[in-house]
Amino acid sequence: MITSETVPIITMRSITKRFGGVTALENVDLDIRAGEVLAIVGDNGAGKSTLIKILTGVYQPTSGEITMNGAPLVMNSHADSIAKGIDAVYQTLALADHLTPAANMFLGNELTRTFLGLRWLDNAKMKLEAERVLKERLGVTLRSMDAATESLSGGQRQAVAIARAVYSTDLKVLVMDEPTAALGPQETARTLKLIETIRDQGIAVVVISHSLDDVFQISDRVQVMRRGRRVGVVETAKSSSKQVLGMIVGANEIEESAA
Amino acid sequence: MSSTSATTPAALNFRERTEGYMSLIGPMVMILAILMVMAVLEPGRYFRLSNFDIILKEAALYMPMAMAMTLVIVTRGIDLSIGSVAALTAIVMGYMVKSWGYPWWLAVAAAISLGALCGFINGMVITRLKVPDLIGTLAMDLVYRGFCLIAVKGIVLSRFPEEIVAIGRGEIPGFLPLPVVIGLVTLAAGWFIYSRTHLGRYAQAIGSNPEAAELTGIPVDTYKVYVYALMGAMAGLAGVMLAGKLNAIQATSAPFFNLHVIAAVVVGGTSLFGGRGSMIGSLSGVLLLAMMINALVTLRMEFFWQSVASGVVIIVSVAFYTWIQRKDRDGKSSLLEMLLTPENRRMMKFLLTIIAILALIFGLGGLMGPPVI
């Protein structure tokens, strides 16, 4: 499996983010390695979301630096991050429920063909591609590729949202914000399996979650945030949920256990 | 379930297979109802070729606008200004051919382009000035109507070149009337736009989930402007067709285009909440309204029943679609069981109270005897 010695694909160093007078993040570090699942946990307002938004180009840090494979990485928008191979699946999934899974997968990035000198949508090809990506990369087969996305189960919708991210060429880092928050036990299990599937394809997966059960089931490492700071990073296999819970609430602050 | 297994998925159930055609069921059922009623009451007059010609020509005027309005409503938008835009563009066209000596085809092209400009302005008002579509297009309706009145005052522009009259009511021997052909072509184009172009796809995405559309990098505002410009262009085309149909145009023309077209589109199953639309549904909605008015006239019903009938048709359709969309409608086994929920019992008591109060009031009036003048 992946070990802690693997060179990180993304490093974030001394990231600070202020909104007016409020400091949301202060001197936060983050390492992301290919083929691992990194969970970020913490209370509400711990700075998880801000950190993730900086990673995905939505926010720009007030200070600090980000590198990708050792080279400095500057992102001015989410589009920049997608171009660099960093994409996100939001808690709301950002799916247009009335569209088909294929239309959602290719939304904003449609496949076209030229006919009579004009570019039209190639719905047939998008459908085939979507079916292929869902099956080959995520192991998911939908009952119908023609039904609206709203008719899918929570896990299937999750799969469509992930498929959109993995289809874009060279996905290196996938950020998932509370992927299991609204799901029942069965759908949660399916979603966790999806995460494993893409991790096994060498993609780094960053998961924000409130559910320590899920975190311990799926992650390789856990980074704990508290009040805008990193309070620690633990290897899941060498830790317990009790220990992590303690870090979250600030009972036993441990500095950089095994980074 | 089979979401994560690679086994062959279960077959779709009936509801899932027919989902795409649901928008047609509503108007089709009502069209069928009209046909059956007329088959009983006035078969000889209703079912003759000349009458269907009349119905089609009635409907044709609204087809281009229904096409564009479907897209507008799919984006969760609305355009109330189309009647004024149609009048304004037709007036400008009228001046071009009657006073300024332009050839008819240039004037028609100008009318459609001017309509697109009006729609573009509507789009800018909504996206750049952030005025909500309902109030924005209502206000622009006043503006465009004002321009119409400024331009022509009380004058009626009439007697257009025969080509323009043909656009409004021309017959193609052995085929459909020209305006019907124009209407059907625009709807077919609309179907193509809806299902095969970025414009249609993004209109659905914007209406279905505006935040998601924004997040996936769709230039939401730009596409909204495109849709409103298309709406304006189609209103311009309708203006030309109207002017040709009456062979006259004036500032007060087309007062109720907006309500008629929105009704037709909604009756056709396009959701006012965005994301879900149907061009074929809009075609059947337009046909339904034309058939209904024709039937009422054929039956020589009093004018005001047209208003009642239109309202009932809209309520029935929208209620029908809402009912179809409900996921749990199979939950209650019998109709009686559905009616006897605690909430419905309360509503029933409330209704009975209102009726009782009304009865009391009228009863008191009766006790006081006839009015003294």
Place this chain on the structure above:
Amino acid sequence: MNMKTLLCGIAMAAIASTGCLAQSLPLKELPGSAERDHWLPEEVNADGLVDEIQRVVGSEAVKISTPVEKPVQIALIYPSADVSDFWARAFLAMTKRLDQLSIPYETTEFASRQVEHELQSTYATQVDQDSDLYDFVIFGPSELATQADNIDKLAKNDGFKTFVWAFHTPLKDIETQPDNWFDFSSSFGAAKMCDFMLEKYGNDIPYALIRGIPGITDNQRSGEFADCVKERGNWNMVYEHYGEYTREGGFDGTNRILQAYPEVTLIHNANTAMAMGGMEAISAAGKHGDIISTGWGGTGLELEAIRRKELDVTPMRMGDDVGAATAEVIKYHLEGREAELPFVFLGRILIAHDGMSVEEIDALEQEAFRFSGVGALNR
């Protein structure tokens, strides 16, 4: 068609026949005719025919000479879904007079609102299609030029006779003219009003117009009145408001005048509804008696208001003339006496004002509404 033309030619030799007027208009041309897109009644009516029918309409009914077996089928396409009771009264007067003439009839009404031009087009098309059903079609156009082609279409139909109500200016462009036109002349009313107002109130009056919807009717009622008082009495039109012929429009317009134009002492209203709305606004502002206000048409509501001294003047149509004349004209057609009819029938217009005694107003009203009944119509 050829037969008809031939017959017309023969008839022409004897007397001007309405059946072929399309070919023979105008009978004479008045000055300025070339600039007009329509003919004036005087240009298309043989001398004396209007007076004669007016006399017949104002006299006791003479029963039809040829008995009618089956009820005469009459279709009415008119914008009667309005506040004005013109259409309802014309309808009532026609049916009552038909009763008096012993002509059995059945009517079918196709109503619309004034602005619904396309709906009228729909009606005209369907009635045209149903020509086997109707003997007479009465068409009250929402707007003359807008409905010209529909008049043409109906007139071309050989299955029935076509009458036009509420217009008296046959457009020269109409290929096949309808059989007869029936109206009160708004131009004539405006001229009568102008005469009366100048005589009663003198020169240099600052006044305001509450106009209807821009169009030919409004131009005649408001525009021609304004031109006349300007030219002959140097009246000063301070403000004009378009009230769209509605009560609300009259109320709003008058309110605006009261607030912003205190110099206005007289308000000219272009129909009953707006005059009523205007009076409401005047009494709401407590300006009752300070402002002279006029109505249009001498409808029941207006005469009530004149008796209460709230309304000052109105050009009063002998309202039932149009309907009663239509009944008479139907009789003439059934008897084959079309040649004795004027192409354009005009109803009588007299001025009613608050200077008249109650008895005088009662007598005028009795005459005007001898069929449809004195008093505000309830509808």
